[in-house]
Amino acid sequence: MLFGPIVSGITNLATAWIKGKQEKAKLKSQVELSKLEATRKKIETDGDWEKIAQSNAGDSYKDELWTIWMIIIMTLCFIEPMQPVLKEGFRFLREDLPEFLQWGILISISASFGIKGVSSFIGKK
Numbered sequence: 001m002l003f004g005p006i007v008s009g010i011t012n013l014a015t016a017w018i019k020g021k022q023e024k025a026k027l028k029s030q031v032e033l034s035k036l037e038a039t040r041k042k043i044e045t046d047g048d049w050e051k052i053a054q055s056n057a058g059d060s061y062k063d064e065l066w067t068i069w070m071i072i073i074m075t076l077c078f079i080e081p082m083q084p085v086l087k088e089g090f091r092f093l094r095e096d097l098p099e100f101l102q103w104g105i106l107i108s109i110s111a112s113f114g115i116k117g118v119s120s121f122i123g124k125k
Contacts, residue, residue, distance in 0.1 A: 063112040 076082040093102070 062108075066109055066112045 073086070076086055093105075
């Protein structure tokens with residue numbers, strides 16, 4: 001008769017342990033599901049942003065103007081009398097232009113060409 005309470009105690013202990021494991025597995029599954037849902041929402045948001053940017057770009061000449069401006073700068077680099085002027089201009093942009101204007105130019109060019117990763121450059125200067 002002594003074994004009955006011992007076996008019952010061991011059975012209760014094993015049942016509680018199994019329930020704990022099941023609860024832990026359930027919580028882990030919920031966490032994974034939450035992560036997947038957050039990833040899905042981020043992908044949807046990014047897709048929406050790209051659709052909006054594309055539709056807005058259809059009426060804008062900003063990307064064409066930036067492209068023309070870049071071509072002009074690259075062309076001037078090959079004209080020897082313009083090289084000192086360009087060198088001084090780039091030195092000014094790099095050293096003397098206020099940082100907020102540097103970021104404004106970078107963001108403007110990036111937005112024109114649909115590049116979203118500007119925020120990854122912030123803080124790496």
